[in-house]
Amino acid sequence: MAPCGSPPAGAGPGMAAGGPARVSHSVCMVSDFFYPNMGGVESHVYQLSQCLIERGHKVLVVTHAYGHRKGVRYLTNGLKVYYLPLKVMYNQSTATTLFHSLPLLRDIFVRERVTVVHAHSSFSAMAHDALFHAKTMGLRTVFTDHSLFGFADVSSVLTNKLLTVSLCDTNHIICVSYTSKENTVLRAALDPRIVSVIPNAVDPTDFTPDPSKRDDGTITIVVVSRLVYRKGIDLLSGIIPELCQKYPELHFLVGGEGPKRIVLEEVRERYQLHDRVRLLGALEHQDVRNVLVQGHIFLNTSLTEAFCMAIVEAASCGLQVVSTKVGGIPEVLPENLIILCEPSVKSLCDGLEKAIAQLRSGTLPSPETVHNKVKTFYTWRNVAERTEKVYDRVANEVVLPMDERLDRLMSHCGPVTGYIFALFAVLNFLFLAFLRWMTPDSLIDVAIDATGPKGAWTKQCFGGKKGGIKEELPSS
Known part of the structure; x- marks a missing residue:
């Protein structure tokens, strides 16, 4: 992958070249769709993560297990990927009961000292679970919508209602086009001011013409x-x-x-x-x-x-x-x-x-x-810079306390759906309190940072060389 705006030699991590220090974020990308599965969401999550790492942020990815690929893997530049043992329901999306993923995600968020949870794709049940749990834990949340939906068929109505619940108290939403923004704002009844348009990109070094191509008449x-x-x-x-x-x-x-x-x-x-x-x-x-x-x-x-x-x-x-x-x-x-x-x-x-x-x-x-x-x-450098500004914005926002969150759910999501998910939010809060009583946050081991400003693990193992790990390695 081409360099994505990394600072020059001599500049400290999290420093813009010749400029003031940037705020460093610890970002957890969550989606059911990631490598080895292939697609636009998978490529977007990977490329954006790599560019954010090179800009001095700590980034990790959470997805579900793919076949024998379970546990923790490290990709290029020390990008850490958690492949969680969750059951797949349909089209690589996990089955959800909303509560079963809380112990795993809470452990990861605490262990990795996550400050921003960035979920991807309306089709991903794990992404919606992560948003729900992150809000219960008081973390900042960002969601990127990669798809368009209708309004009339049954599946669209149900998906749109879920999206309304999931996004009503999410800090910021990103869409990949202005058409997508209009669609998402209408589907989830959002304030357009909390929705940004940041397009996808392509690494031009990966997609170049073939100069040796000859005209054979076909x-x-x-x-x-x-x-x-x-x-x-x-x-x-x-x-x-x-x-x-x-x-x-x-x-x-x-x-x-x-x-x-x-x-x-x-x-x-x-x-x-x-x-x-x-x-x-x-x-x-x-x-x-x-x-x-x-x-x-x-x-x-x-x-x-x-x-x-x-x-x-x-x-x-x-x-x-x-x-x-x-x-x-x-x-x-x-x-x-x-x-x-x-x-x-x-x-x-x-x-x-x-x-x-x-x-x-x-x-x-x-x-x-x-x-x-x-x-x-379209360059990933530009996408990363614009996404970084979204993280800076949400970092300065106040996380809704539980009482305000319940009011938002009940007033924004309708008299039936709103009260049901408000009840889920209360149960989720009580489940989190129980987990914290069983295993306090202070007893969860803090992970050594493989990326970001304190990426001592990568520097120690690989001498700080650009490119980092060129193959997948199991965690120790």
Whole structure:
């Protein structure tokens, strides 16, 4: 990963180069979605954590166990990850009873001297649990919403009600686009003043064009996406046969896995397109760039999207992007780097034909030119700096005492839901008091800081070298 605004040699940890000392925070990132699982939230949490570490903050990640990956692992730069033994319910999200995670999370928050709990993703039950417990413990809380939701179907209504409860007394909320902010404010009935927009980013050193690429007369359209309904795979299944029939030189390269893969396999079988449609299956993050540079056009068929990192990565590799005009996508790239279409087979086919015509006529800018533009748009250094300002803001805010928190829940969340969760808050407070009686905070061992201003462990073991641990190591 490229350096993210780390201070120059001689500057102390937590010091801005040539400027006054910054406040150092001890941040706990919490989400069900983290490596080895692949996706936008996972990448966001990891990259943001690395940049915050290089800016002098202590950062750790809490997620659930993935297979045999349990306990504690250390990643690059001493990033500490707790893989907790919690049961997964659906789509990598843990089952929750709200109370079962309190002993584990309380032990981590105390042991690591956490000052800010930063939860990620509306889909993550662990993130909502962590927010609830952190408020009970009097910690500052921040939440980043990475998705868009509707308002009409049953699942959206239930999710939005949960979000209303979870965010009504959260110190600050971050959204990845202005469309996402509007959606979150409406869904959770929030004051817009406590919601900031901080977009995702891409590490340009990971997504560069391939200068050795040669023109062999074929045109390759690349799709890298989870093969699920909301990613518009049904639209893709209608596009492939129509364009393959019209353009004999056209090929499709599809990376990703999911329940909709069978739809693409049926299309490939029905139209005998085995030599022109390649399904690569699940991709490791380090392999995405090597897939992207094999193509000329990147296609995104999402039906809903808050930001869409994939189109930024594709543009950084020099591909012409064709995408549905949904959610926050129109905010991501300038008009000359993306062709926006309605979420229909006809509109997407028209957009792809326009891109093919531009490619044939040679009017598209060179991949290197596109890359040099895109790498200035979104950087993790900028994301970390803006997130740091959010932490500085919430550090100066007063944590609501229990009586005010109960009033907020009952007045903000409705007469039924509000009273139910107010009762949960009281029970959670009593459970915490019981845990503190059984094992006082003073008896919980304080962890040696592997990151941040007091990262003596990393310095002792690795000589303070940038890059730190290049592989995962089990905790001692």
